Amino acid sequence: MTEPFWMTPKKVRLSDGTEVTLRPEIESDLEATWEMFNSISDNTLEFLPIGFTRERVEGWFKDIDYSKAIPILGFVETTEGTRMISSSSLGFKQSDIYQHRATFGITVHDDYQGKGLGKILTQYMLDIAAERGVKKVELSVVAHNERAIHIYKKMGYEVEGLIKMEHYNPVLGKYCDAYIMGKILE
Numbered sequence: 254m255t256e257p258f259w260m261t262p263k264k265v266r267l268s269d270g271t272e273v274t275l276r277p278e279i280e281s282d283l284e285a286t287w288e289m290f291n292s293i294s295d296n297t298l299e300f301l302p303i304g305f306t307r308e309r310v311e312g313w314f315k316d317i318d319y320s321k322a323i324p325i326l327g328f329v330e331t332t333e334g335t336r337m338i339s340s341s342s343l344g345f346k347q348s349d350i351y352q353h354r355a356t357f358g359i360t361v362h363d364d365y366q367g368k369g370l371g372k373i374l375t376q377y378m379l380d381i382a383a384e385r386g387v388k389k390v391e392l393s394v395v396a397h398n399e400r401a402i403h404i405y406k407k408m409g410y411e412v413e414g415l416i417k418m419e420h421y422n423p424v425l426g427k428y429c430d431a432y433i434m435g436k437i438l439e
Contacts (some may be wrong), residue, residue: 259325259381267368271329273338275377278324283314285337286326294363295424300398301360302420302431321345323381327361327370338362341374343382343390353388371401375408383438390438393419396430410434 262276278286290305298304313324327339344356357378361370382390394401396415406412412432419431 257381257384259323259377259384263377265370265373265377267365267370267373269368271365271368273327273329273365273370273373275325275327275374277319278313278317278326278340280314280317282326282337283311285328285335286310286313286340289337289340289362290360292362293360297360297363297366299422299424300395300401302393302395302422302429304423321347323378323385325374325377325381327365327374329365338365339370339374341378343378343385343387345385345387353386355382355385355387355390357382357390357392372404372408375404379408379436379438388438389435391433391435393431393433395419395422396432402432402434405434405436408436410436 260277262274265273265275267273287307287310290310293305322342322344324340324342326337328335328337339359339361341359342357346352346354359371359374379390392405392410394405411434413435414433416431416433418428420429422429
């Protein structure tokens, strides 16, 4: 059986010329992952419903199993060395009746937002889902995250529902709504 395309690191170029290497998460990425999530601003955390504690991040590395989830990380080379700047993932349903669906999530560090990486990663993850035989990719997005919703709609996602008071947002100090969006893969 041939290795999936996403196992080979892929280089992409952002709108400002920055080269980003996309590759699957491995155990030795824990510190880089914690560093990225620990340095995200409140402006970005406002759109992420669950906070990033050290314990939560460590949990992602306890049992990396690409049959359950494919986490793809983005790295850039800086004068200080290699830096992780993004994390995206596809989570796969384990029950037979839901195996046609995957859940998508993405975070791009503040320093690299607005340069096209979100769109690149969203398409890359859709390509991975298609290769895996997934028929539908779903996501949840904070209802006031207009920039992300705009990108998702441009890429063929549709709003399937609104969940009122979906989560408590500690940055805003209030409960926030979320849209459930989905894209059927052809």
